Amino acid sequence: MIRSSLNSLGAKVVVAASSDENHPPESIIDGDTKTFWMTTGMFPQEFIIRFADPTNITAVTLDSYNVKHLKVEKNISQKASQFEFVTEKELEQTEGHLQSNAIPLNGSSATHLRFIITSGYDHFVSVHRVSIQN
Amino acid sequence: MVKLRARCLLVGDAAVGKSALSHMFHSDGALFQKNYSMTTGVELLLKCVNIPETNDSVELYIIDSAGKDTLVEACEKMWGELSLLCLVFDLTSEQSFANCSHWMERVRAYCQGCHIPGVLVGNKTDLCARREVQASVAQEWAQSQGLEYHETSAKDKENCDAPLLSLAQAFHSLYRERLETTQNLGPG
Numbered sequence: 001m002i003r004s005s006l007n008s009l010g011a012k013v014v015v016a017a018s019s020d021e022n023h024p025p026e027s028i029i030d031g032d033t034k035t036f037w038m039t040t041g042m043f044p045q046e047f048i049i050r051f052a053d054p055t056n057i058t059a060v061t062l063d064s065y066n067v068k069h070l071k072v073e074k075n076i077s078q079k080a081s082q083f084e085f086v087t088e089k090e091l092e093q094t095e096g097h098l099q100s101n102a103i104p105l106n107g108s109s110a111t112h113l114r115f116i117i118t119s120g121y122d123h124f125v126s127v128h129r130v131s132i133q134n
Numbered sequence: 135m136v137k138l139r140a141r142c143l144l145v146g147d148a149a150v151g152k153s154a155l156s157h158m159f160h161s162d163g164a165l166f167q168k169n170y171s172m173t174t175g176v177e178l179l180l181k182c183v184n185i186p187e188t189n190d191s192v193e194l195y196i197i198d199s200a201g202k203d204t205l206v207e208a209c210e211k212m213w214g215e216l217s218l219l220c221l222v223f224d225l226t227s228e229q230s231f232a233n234c235s236h237w238m239e240r241v242r243a244y245c246q247g248c249h250i251p252g253v254l255v256g257n258k259t260d261l262c263a264r265r266e267v268q269a270s271v272a273q274e275w276a277q278s279q280g281l282e283y284h285e286t287s288a289k290d291k292e293n294c295d296a297p298l299l300s301l302a303q304a305f306h307s308l309y310r311e312r313l314e315t316t317q318n319l320g321p322g
Contacts, residue, residue: 019136019137020135020136021135021136022136023313033321033322036316038312038313038316040136040137040138040139040309041138041139041140041192041217041305041309042139042140042141042195042215042217043215063321063322065316065319094322096319096320097319097320097321097322098319098320098321098322099322100321100322119215122248122312123140123217123305123308123309123312124308124309124312124313126316
């Protein structure tokens with residue numbers, strides 16, 4: 001099965017705590033692991049994805065590099081506020097290749113997903129792709 | 135164009151001039167505190183540094199931490215996750231230079247193996263008649279610790295922005311390096 005990229009499904013990154021114009025947050029949802037969003041120093045770092053409609057999500061897969069601790073929050077509101085905690089995970093360090101982690105979200109419905117990177121294995125970390133399983 | 139953010143720890147013995155230096159840097163040389171007032175906790179100063187020949191900048195969160203030994207432990211709790219180190223000693227005090235190795239040990243233990251770029255600063259070049267630490271000696275030790283060495287005078291406004299500019303540049307190079315590594319990564 002070919003999974004469509006999140007942006008082709010109408011999703012958007014509405015908040016990102018770091019900005020390098022050569023590595024914009026849109027790279028997270030373009031379905032391509034070669035493009036990435038890079039954090040530009042200090043933690044925590046976060047980004048928020050908004051879906052076009054409330055979406056049932058059983059799991060989310062994150063392709064990243066040097067992310068150590070990740071928290072995921074969600075809401076079912078039109079606004080990117082008042083999030084509720086869903087899960088958190090300590091990711092293993094990889095060298096020379098991306099971290100790829102499936103994070104179960106238990107089929108909950110969401111309009112926004114908020115990813116908070118509370119720590120990293122380096123000063124800078126990158127997120128290459130977020131994809132969802134319905 | 136990118137704006138980086140770095141948390142820079144400023145440490146060294148009490149009264150070597152850490153706060154004077156950070157205020158000089160922060161105010162672009164407008165403010166030298168004539169009266170000594172010991173820092174008893176941690177002071178946070180924010181300063182944006184442009185990286186020459188680029189459109190990039192580094193926002194430095196300078197953590198000016200008390201040097202007095204009885205206060206250090208309490209201050210350590212407020213250091214947070216560090217990106218850069220600025221270690222300062224007084225050129226007229228051999229003891230403050232000798233203690234730099236203790237400061238390095240403390241910072242290394244705190245960072246738990248994470249590499250952070252750093253500079254060593256010999257302050258008070260204006261008091262040349264009372265100098266106790268020779269530049270070559272300080273330079274050699276700095277090199278052995280992987281630090282870049284600078285001499286400053288906060289009072290005479292001499293060279294005060296050099297240490298923090300070189301730290302900002304080191305952080306910027308680190309970012310560039312990491313970008314390149316990230317671009318060459320294989321799939322997960």
